[in-house]
Amino acid sequence: MTALKLRFPTPDEPELPLDVGEHGIAPRAGGAGLAPAADGTPPSVRFCVDRRGVWLTVCEGVRGVHVNGRAIQRMAMLRTGDAVYVDGHELRLVAASPIGARGMAESAQDALDPTDADIRIVLRGVGGRYHGRSFTLAQPRLVGRHAEADIRIDDPGFAERHARLERAGGGVRLVDLGGEGSLVNGEPVRDAWLQAGDQLVFDAHHRFVVEAPVRSVHLPEEDDDMPAVVADVPAMRGGGLRLPWLLLAAVLIAGLLSALLLFGAA
Numbered sequence: 001m002t003a004l005k006l007r008f009p010t011p012d013e014p015e016l017p018l019d020v021g022e023h024g025i026a027p028r029a030g031g032a033g034l035a036p037a038a039d040g041t042p043p044s045v046r047f048c049v050d051r052r053g054v055w056l057t058v059c060e061g062v063r064g065v066h067v068n069g070r071a072i073q074r075m076a077m078l079r080t081g082d083a084v085y086v087d088g089h090e091l092r093l094v095a096a097s098p099i100g101a102r103g104m105a106e107s108a109q110d111a112l113d114p115t116d117a118d119i120r121i122v123l124r125g126v127g128g129r130y131h132g133r134s135f136t137l138a139q140p141r142l143v144g145r146h147a148e149a150d151i152r153i154d155d156p157g158f159a160e161r162h163a164r165l166e167r168a169g170g171g172v173r174l175v176d177l178g179g180e181g182s183l184v185n186g187e188p189v190r191d192a193w194l195q196a197g198d199q200l201v202f203d204a205h206h207r208f209v210v211e212a213p214v215r216s217v218h219l220p221e222e223d224d225d226m227p228a229v230v231a232d233v234p235a236m237r238g239g240g241l242r243l244p245w246l247l248l249a250a251v252l253i254a255g256l257l258s259a260l261l262l263f264g265a266a
Contacts, residue, residue: 003096081199094186127207
């Protein structure tokens with residue numbers, strides 16, 4: 001799992017690395033923001049990290065918890081770039097390494113094999129107007145307010161040509177076209193190399209996730225030095241039952257012949 005951090009709304013509160021385990025978050029003294037829960041302080045929410053990912057758990061009696069604008073009553077699974085609101089204070093789940101530091105080579109290696117031309121990379125909507133819709137990235141996609149935009153965001157303050165998404169090698173490139181930038185995994189960027197699992201946010205609440213099929217695993221061919229697996233099963237499972245049936249048939253035939261001889265003698 002990618003290393004993640006929790007970013008607090010107040011600049012004087014350092015980011016919290018989310019190691020495996022539980023991390024309680026509570027209001028700061030005086031209610032000015034949020035901070036890791038100190039010993040004895042009851043947390044409002046807990047971030048539980050295991051090999052499956054990051055889970056948000058709402059503590060008993062706490063209200064007003066939202067993830068990307070959706071109210072959470074008890075539990076929610078999170079992804080990189082999610083915005084968590086607790087009592088009106090925003091927490092953001094970000095990657096440990098900045099998205100801007102990722103190069104094309106790294107993106108291509110981590111995402112897809114560039115020789116797989118038939119692989120379908122899609123941009124799936126997870127929030128906003130395009131929630132539930134998917135856009136394939138086999139061709140460049142224009143994001144903006146323009147009528148010809150593939151992903152049209154009809155907001156007066158949004159640029160007509162905000163950004164373009166296009167395949168490049170084995171990855172996906174986000175190119176700024178004069179907008180005010182976008183959020184990738186919770187980080188403001190303009191140009192960036194993307195890979196499967198990255199979350200993009202346009203105009204604050206239009207959320208998308210880059211998705212790609214999982215590459216199948218090829219098993220190695222059988223090697224001469226590898227011992228063959230032999231099943232501990234007889235060659236003919238029915239062979240053990242064939243002989244008793246023959247004996248029974250022979251006994252019945254003998255009995256019939258004996259009966260015929262007795263009746264003939266009588």
